[in-house]
Amino acid sequence: MRGRHDAGVLSPGPRAPVIPVLTLDDPADAPPLVRALVRGGLAAVEITLRTPAALEAITAAAREVPEAVVGAGTVVRAEQVGAAARAGARFLVSPGWTGGLLDAMAASGLPFLPGVSTASEVVALAERGVRELKFFPAEAAGGTAYLRALAAPLPEIRFCPTGGIDAARAPAYLALPNVACVGGSWMVPQDALRDRDWDRVERLAREAAALGAPSAQV
Numbered sequence: 001m002r003g004r005h006d007a008g009v010l011s012p013g014p015r016a017p018v019i020p021v022l023t024l025d026d027p028a029d030a031p032p033l034v035r036a037l038v039r040g041g042l043a044a045v046e047i048t049l050r051t052p053a054a055l056e057a058i059t060a061a062a063r064e065v066p067e068a069v070v071g072a073g074t075v076v077r078a079e080q081v082g083a084a085a086r087a088g089a090r091f092l093v094s095p096g097w098t099g100g101l102l103d104a105m106a107a108s109g110l111p112f113l114p115g116v117s118t119a120s121e122v123v124a125l126a127e128r129g130v131r132e133l134k135f136f137p138a139e140a141a142g143g144t145a146y147l148r149a150l151a152a153p154l155p156e157i158r159f160c161p162t163g164g165i166d167a168a169r170a171p172a173y174l175a176l177p178n179v180a181c182v183g184g185s186w187m188v189p190q191d192a193l194r195d196r197d198w199d200r201v202e203r204l205a206r207e208a209a210a211l212g213a214p215s216a217q218v
């Protein structure tokens, strides 16, 4: 993988320790929600392609909140790559990977984070030149102990662990040398989203932004 991927989602640069992972049913929620996250200090956000509203939500957030960097998550099929890019996504995240998906993501020119949960996958992707990876599902797949173990043989790989991480667990991940940032949905609780309590989201985002030495760049 060449080109923009070398600039990467996780390379040093403008910093945020946490990427909020958003799943939205109403695209109208996207702009005020993303604005609240940006106000709290989390400017890079991932909107998952898990709902019919997702592409419209990406479009609305990208257009109405230009100070945010809006990416697409749950990219699991090659044809979703073009749709996400056309909607305005500026980075791509997948819970997993296939050769076809990697080719499509690389061809998009956008930074991307394929998901892995085993050492063999890390080696396979490193062989293809991909060194910035999502570790998913982080807690279920071995958590900080697993990532710490991977750092010894594979020190050049940088991870964004996601899945089961909350404000209490995030600092231990962020303290690892091979972790650039963490992903999670904890700063957007279901009831806050239902009640459109953007002030609460902003508070939780501010707490998340203060959590650790960050280095997500998108």
Ligand SMILES: O=C(O)C(=O)C[C@H](O)[C@H](O)COP(=O)(O)O
Residues within 6 Å of the ligand: 021, 048, 050, 073, 074, 075, 093, 094, 095, 136, 162, 163, 164, 165, 183, 184, 185, 186
């Ligand atoms: O949809 C995807 O592409 C995923 O890989 C799953 C998400 O990253 C996690 O569901 C977010 O993690 P939680 O903080 O546990 O909610």
